[in-house]
Amino acid sequence: MGLERPPAMNLRDSPAAKIGASIAIATGLYGVSFGALSVASGLDFWQTMALSLLLFSGGSQFAFIGVIAGGGTGLAAMSASALLGIRNGVYGMQLNALLRPTGWLRFAAAHVTIDESTATATGQVEPGERKRGFWVAGLGIYLLWNVFTAAGAFLGNALGDPRQWGLDGAAVAAFLGLLWPRIRAFQPAAIAVVCAVVTLLAVPFVAPGVPILVAALVAGLVGWFRRGGTPDHAPGHVGDGLEPDIEPYRHDAATRLPPPARRGRGEVSGQGDVLARGDAPAHGDAPGRHPESGVAP
Amino acid sequence: MNFWLWVLVAAAIAYLTKLLGYLVPAKVLANPRMSRVAGTLTIGLLASLTVVNAAASGTAVVLDARVGALVAAAVALWLKAPFLVVVIVGALAAAGLRLLGWP
Numbered sequence: 423m424g425l426e427r428p429p430a431m432n433l434r435d436s437p438a439a440k441i442g443a444s445i446a447i448a449t450g451l452y453g454v455s456f457g458a459l460s461v462a463s464g465l466d467f468w469q470t471m472a473l474s475l476l477l478f479s480g481g482s483q484f485a486f487i488g489v490i491a492g493g494g495t496g497l498a499a500m501s502a503s504a505l506l507g508i509r510n511g512v513y514g515m516q517l518n519a520l521l522r523p524t525g526w527l528r529f530a531a532a533h534v535t536i537d538e539s540t541a542t543a544t545g546q547v548e549p550g551e552r553k554r555g556f557w558v559a560g561l562g563i564y565l566l567w568n569v570f571t572a573a574g575a576f577l578g579n580a581l582g583d584p585r586q587w588g589l590d591g592a593a594v595a596a597f598l599g600l601l602w603p604r605i606r607a608f609q610p611a612a613i614a615v616v617c618a619v620v621t622l623l624a625v626p627f628v629a630p631g632v633p634i635l636v637a638a639l640v641a642g643l644v645g646w647f648r649r650g651g652t653p654d655h656a657p658g659h660v661g662d663g664l665e666p667d668i669e670p671y672r673h674d675a676a677t678r679l680p681p682p683a684r685r686g687r688g689e690v691s692g693q694g695d696v697l698a699r700g701d702a703p704a705h706g707d708a709p710g711r712h713p714e715s716g717v718a719p
Numbered sequence: 720m721n722f723w724l725w726v727l728v729a730a731a732i733a734y735l736t737k738l739l740g741y742l743v744p745a746k747v748l749a750n751p752r753m754s755r756v757a758g759t760l761t762i763g764l765l766a767s768l769t770v771v772n773a774a775a776s777g778t779a780v781v782l783d784a785r786v787g788a789l790v791a792a793a794v795a796l797w798l799k800a801p802f803l804v805v806v807i808v809g810a811l812a813a814a815g816l817r818l819l820g821w822p
Contacts, residue, residue, distance in 0.1 A: 448801070455806045469726050476730035479737075481765070486729055488768045493777050496725030503729040506764050507736045509757040514740015523741070532738040588814030591788025594773045595809020598789060601765035602796045613759055614766035621767040625775045633775070634767045641763020645756035 438555030442542045445559050449480070449538050450566020456483055457574020459593050462584030463491035467575050474571040478564060479536050481600055482507045484593075485634075491593060494631020502631070505638050513540040520544065520552055534560030617641050784816035 433439040453474065460470040465487060473483045482503040489499035513535050517523075520543060523531045539560035546552040581587050605611050617637040624633035773789040774780050791812035795805045 452803045452806065455803065465722055465726070469722055472723075472726050472730065476727070477733045479733055481761070482729070482733055485764060485768055486726070488772050490722065492771050492775055496722045499722070500725045500729040500732070502764060502768070504732045504736070505760055507733045509761050510733070511736045511740040512754055512757045514737050515743075516740075518741045528741045529738065532741050533734060535737045535740070585817065586814065588784070588788065588810035588812065588817070590772070591785050591791075591813020592806045592810035594769060594785050594788045594813075595792035595795070595806045596802075597765055597769040597772055598792045598809075599796060599802045599805040601762065601769055604762050604765070610759075610762050613762050617763035617766040618770045621770045622774065622780055625771070625780050626778055628778075630775070630777055634764065634771055637767035638760055638764050641759045642756050644763070645759030646752060648755055648759065 433554065433558065436551060436554045436558075438542065438546045438551040439558040441545070442539075442555045442558030442560075443562055445538050445542055446562025446566055449563045450570050453567040453570030454574035454577065455592060455596055456480065456487075456567075457571040457576075458578035458581070459484075459491075459574075459589060459596065460487045460571075461575050461578035462581075462589040463487040463593075465490065467572075467579065470575045471568070471572060474568045477503070478533060478567070479507055479510055480567075481537070484596055484600065488593060488597065489631040489634060491590070492630050494634075495629070498629070498631030498635060502634050502638070505635075505642075509537075510535055513537075516540065517543060517556065520549075521556060531556070531560070534564055536560070536563070538563055613641055613644055616644075781822075783822045784813040787816045787821070788813040 456474065457470055460473065460483075461467065465473075473486060477483055477486070485502040485506045486499045489502050490496075514532060517531065517535060517540060518528075521531065534557075539556050542559040543552045543556035546555050578584070578589070581589070584590060601614060605614060617640055620640050621633045621637045624636045628636070769789070773785045774782065776783075788809040792805050792809040795808040800808065
């Protein structure tokens with residue numbers, strides 16, 4: 423990373439690097455749960471490692487094994503994983519505008535473009551700090567996530583019958599844990615409930631795995647036809663969890679800045695680089711405004 | 720069943736999706752609708768995956784120990800437990816309920 427490495431500045435003196443490192447440790451640790459659940463779902467050790475090494479996006483990895491565990495086909499698993507990965511493309515645009523990586527660094531940056539590295543980078547104001555935060559979080563999580571995936575896969579294999587140890591219950595908890603921080607207002611909650619009901623209704627009628635894709639279609643249509651800006655009946659829903667770059671797992675790290683959804687955005691659009699934010703232009707970045715307050719400034 | 724093909728295809732698609740954001744000029748991809756769809760898709764998929772893993776067994780909807788895990792995880796999240804703790808609580812709930820004789 424020659425050019426991008428901070429020159430004289432010690433990483434130890436960089437607040438962004440510290441945040442990135444603490445997020446990397448917290449996130450890397452639960453690679454254990456992914457590894458154990460993946461082998462419990464029926465993938466073997468190396469397939470599990472391939473997901474962490476090559477696919478490297480927690481939500482998509484859990485989606486893949488979640489479909490397999492439910493008896494779905496590889497095609498359905500791949501589709502759910504691909505749809506859940508769309509938000510990473512949005513992060514890519516955002517980070518490309520913020521970090522401007524050049525040459526082969528773009529290809530490396532793309533691989534470590536995930537929720538946490540994006541959140542760390544967009545949480546910084548100074549360009550050098552953004553880079554340090556992004557790379558420390560991205561590379562740190564990549565390393566630890568893979569180490570702990572391997573540990574979890576070994577553990578999962580050693581445990582034997584996954585149901586006896588409640589690993590199927592652990593998978594349920596993991597998905598709810600990924601969803602939970604995104605439910606911050608009425609609208610995302612409504613989408614979640616509708617998609618849950620659609621899924622339950624579809625289960626008896628279509629092949630395993632397909633109900634998830636039906637729910638994805640419904641969610642996609644809601645997003646497609648949902649109007650930009652703040653609806654009158656739900657003022658101030660910016661920060662409601664519908665932005666793709668919401669930081670998940672926010673319970674994990676103690677050293678957190680305020681949610682990234684409301685930071686850095688002004689500067690980004692100021693650069694003239696469009697960053698598609700469905701809602702942002704309508705609200706700006708009013709600091710201290712709480713989404714649940716329901717009061718327009 | 721051999722899942723290798725799908726693992727590798729999924730990995731390739733995931734990487735290309737990320738890369739697309741860096742390579743395609745922002746103007747082409749960046750529109751509010753795209754962001755909204757990415758946001759609602761994420762929520763819808765996670766909600767659906769939660770339900771499938773909690774209550775689906777093949778093509779049947781069943782109530783077994785996994786529903787207990789769902790409730791226990793929700794309580795843990797409500798109490799702001801970290802992710803890893805939530806996962807462990809889910810496992811303990813399911814394993815515990817099975818010990819008590821719930822399927």
